[in-house]
Amino acid sequence: MATGWGSLLQDEQQLEELARQAVDRALAEGVLLRTSQEPSSSDVSFILMHRIPSVNGSQFSFPLLMAILVVSYAPFTLFPSLVPSALLEQAYAVQMDFNLLVDAVSQNAAFLEQTLSSTIKRDNFTAHLFDIHKQVLKEGIAQTVFLGLNRSDYMFQRNADGSAALKQIEINTISASFGGLASRTPAVHRHVLNVLGKTKEAAKILSNNPSKGLAMGIAKAWELYGSANARVLLIAQEKERNIFDQRAIENELLARNIHVIRRKFEDVSEKGSLDQDRRLFMDDQEVAVVYFRDGYMPSHYSLQNWGARLLLERSCAVKCPDIATQLAGTKKVQQELSRSGMLEVLLPGQPEAVARLRATFAGLYSLDMGEEGDQAITEAIAAPSCFVLKPQREGGENPNKNMVLSQEVRILEWLVDTGV
Numbered sequence: 001m002a003t004g005w006g007s008l009l010q011d012e013q014q015l016e017e018l019a020r021q022a023v024d025r026a027l028a029e030g031v032l033l034r035t036s037q038e039p040s041s042s043d044v045s046f047i048l049m050h051r052i053p054s055v056n057g058s059q060f061s062f063p064l065l066m067a068i069l070v071v072s073y074a075p076f077t078l079f080p081s082l083v084p085s086a087l088l089e090q091a092y093a094v095q096m097d098f099n100l101l102v103d104a105v106s107q108n109a110a111f112l113e114q115t116l117s118s119t120i121k122r123d124n125f126t127a128h129l130f131d132i133h134k135q136v137l138k139e140g141i142a143q144t145v146f147l148g149l150n151r152s153d154y155m156f157q158r159n160a161d162g163s164a165a166l167k168q169i170e171i172n173t174i175s176a177s178f179g180g181l182a183s184r185t186p187a188v189h190r191h192v193l194n195v196l197g198k199t200k201e202a203a204k205i206l207s208n209n210p211s212k213g214l215a216m217g218i219a220k221a222w223e224l225y226g227s228a229n230a231r232v233l234l235i236a237q238e239k240e241r242n243i244f245d246q247r248a249i250e251n252e253l254l255a256r257n258i259h260v261i262r263r264k265f266e267d268v269s270e271k272g273s274l275d276q277d278r279r280l281f282m283d284d285q286e287v288a289v290v291y292f293r294d295g296y297m298p299s300h301y302s303l304q305n306w307g308a309r310l311l312l313e314r315s316c317a318v319k320c321p322d323i324a325t326q327l328a329g330t331k332k333v334q335q336e337l338s339r340s341g342m343l344e345v346l347l348p349g350q351p352e353a354v355a356r357l358r359a360t361f362a363g364l365y366s367l368d369m370g371e372e373g374d375q376a377i378t379e380a381i382a383a384p385s386c387f388v389l390k391p392q393r394e395g396g397e398n399p400n401k402n403m404v405l406s407q408e409v410r411i412l413e414w415l416v417d418t419g420v
Contacts, residue, residue, distance in 0.1 A: 008196065018192060019078055025191045026073040029184040032244045033074045039239035074181050080189040080205055084156075087166045091154060094360055097353040098152055101337070102173055104346045105328040106146075109137060111346070112327055115336045118368045123392055125298040126330065132310050133323045142278040142316035147221040147289065148325055149214050151176035154360070167362040170390070173321050173329030174296045179210035180248025211245075215252030221318040222258050222288045230288035232260045233280075233317070235268070237294045246293055261285065265294065265305035272311055280315035289318045296326070297393065331390050335364040 008014060026032075105111060112133070120127040151172045157165040186205050193202035218232060232253060234246065250260045263282060273281050280287040290312050294300050301309070313323050327333070336342060338361050343354045365376035380387040 015078070018195060021195055022076075022078055022188060022192050023073050026076060026185075026188045029187050030244060030248075031074050031076060031181050031184050031188060032071050034241040034243060035070050035072050036241065037070070039241045076185055076188060078192060080186075080193075084164055087156065087164060090166050090356075090360075091152070094356045095152060097347075097357050098171060099148055099150055100353070101343070101347060101357060102148055102150055102171065102325060102328050103146070105333060105337075106322070106324040108346065109133075109324075112324065112333070115333055116327065116330065119330070119332045119392060125301075126327070126332075126392060128301070128306060129323055129327055132306075132313055133327060135310065136313050136323065139314060142314065143318055143322065144316070145221055145224045145318045146322060146325070147217060147318050147320040148173060149176055149217055149320055150329075151179075157362070166360050168360045169362070170331065170334060171329055174326045175293045177242055177245055177293070179214045180245035181242075183209045183211045183248060211248040212252050215249050215256070218249070218253060218289055218291060218320065219256050219258055221320065225288035225318055227286055227288055230286040231282070232258060232289045232291055233268075233282055233287045234260050234262045234291045235294045235312075236262045236264060237300070238264055240293075249291075260291075261287075265301070265308040268308035268311060269304045272308065274311065274315055278314060278316045280312065280317040287315070287317045289320060290315075291320045292326075331392050335366055337361075338364040 112130075116126060116130060120130050153169045153172065154166050155169055157167045159165055186208050190202040190205050193199070193205070222230065222232060234250070236243075236246065240246070250262075253260055261282060268282065271283050275281065280290070295305075295309060309323075312319060321329075337346075343357055344351075347353055347357075365372075365379070367373045367376060
């Protein structure tokens with residue numbers, strides 16, 4: 001018998017049992033992360049210990065075998081979220097526009113330099129990325145095929161009349177993650193609803209396989225590169241909790257007989273090379289596509305790693321993304337794109353695309369020194385609950401990301417700490 005939502009949400013015992021079943025199903029489906037205690041291993045670790053208790057004054061010991069959990073389920077919602085069909089269709093319709101916009105920005109060196117000029121002065125990480133971009137432009141871009149795997153993140157805005165509107169929070173142009181795990185979560189949510197007897201609702205959950213779509217993009221880039229024996233080089237972190245998300249894409253590629261080699265920046269520095277045609281080789285294997293799942297945070301780079309990134313960017317291998325596309329995904333660029341008339345400059349003669357893009361824009365305001373930045377801070381102080389601070393960073397572990405403003409001192413402290 002189907003359970004009513006009202007009674008269900010008030011029944012803690014039933015919710016706890018449902019959560020246990022959902023976790024078991026998530027584990028069975030492969031919605032997994034490595035644990036923070038063991039981010040470099042997927043093995044179950046066993047430790048042999050000895051206890052030495054005292055019994056009647058005498059000492060003795062015996063072995064005790066203990067297992068350390070190194071894999072757990074990834075966080076997920078117990079129930080699926082309702083998405084209005086009109087907003088879902090809107091998100092579908094505008095994604096190609098965003099992809100074309102990112103591509104246009106990445107190819108417009110003058111726009112990137114002008115837009116990021118103030119950021120480069122205060123942010124060493126963006127400055128390093130831009131310096132490599134300039135070096136590649138000076139030498140001449142070797143790659144002829146470009147690949148973008150972009151993830152656009154949205155929230156629903158509730159309008160005054162009660163209607164919902166689709167608003168973009170950010171677009172991710174490097175290491176856009178969770179396509180693999182998202183491919184497995186529909187089965188978990190269908191299971192939860194079926195357990196509750198809500199079979200009609202379960203049937204409405206759409207199938208979703210982004211890992212297959214991501215792999216198709218990489219496969220197409222590999223094909224266009226034109227070397228049947230070339231490999232896909234996945235740049236990974238040594239401590240990677242989200243490896244199962246990445247393996248889903250690797251497995252899809254292997255099913256197409258496209259082999260992936262996982263390496264760190266340090267490996268590229270030690271064993272990567274370019275030939276006279278700037279073809280990239282790793283361990284003497286030619287590389288067709290470089291897929292970055294690392295390289296989006298300052299902590300990912302040592303001096304050696306910056307050298308490795310330059311080597312990769314100089315090559316004719318297809319980078320996903322190339323460094324210009326990574327710069328195109330910065331928050332400062334996103335803020336500049338929201339200016340009146342800017343989309344028309346970057347996408348000339350495409351008024352329909354411009355309208356679709358602009359309909360998803362939320363308010364974005366510069367914090368550069370000067371009148372514009374002062375005005376933005378003044379408005380934020382007047383209505384702090386209406387604003388969040390978005391640092392010039394990617395990655396979900398950034399501690400200041402989307403910090404809600406509460407008072408003037410927090411704004412000033414954040415500006416000083418991040419060097420905006």
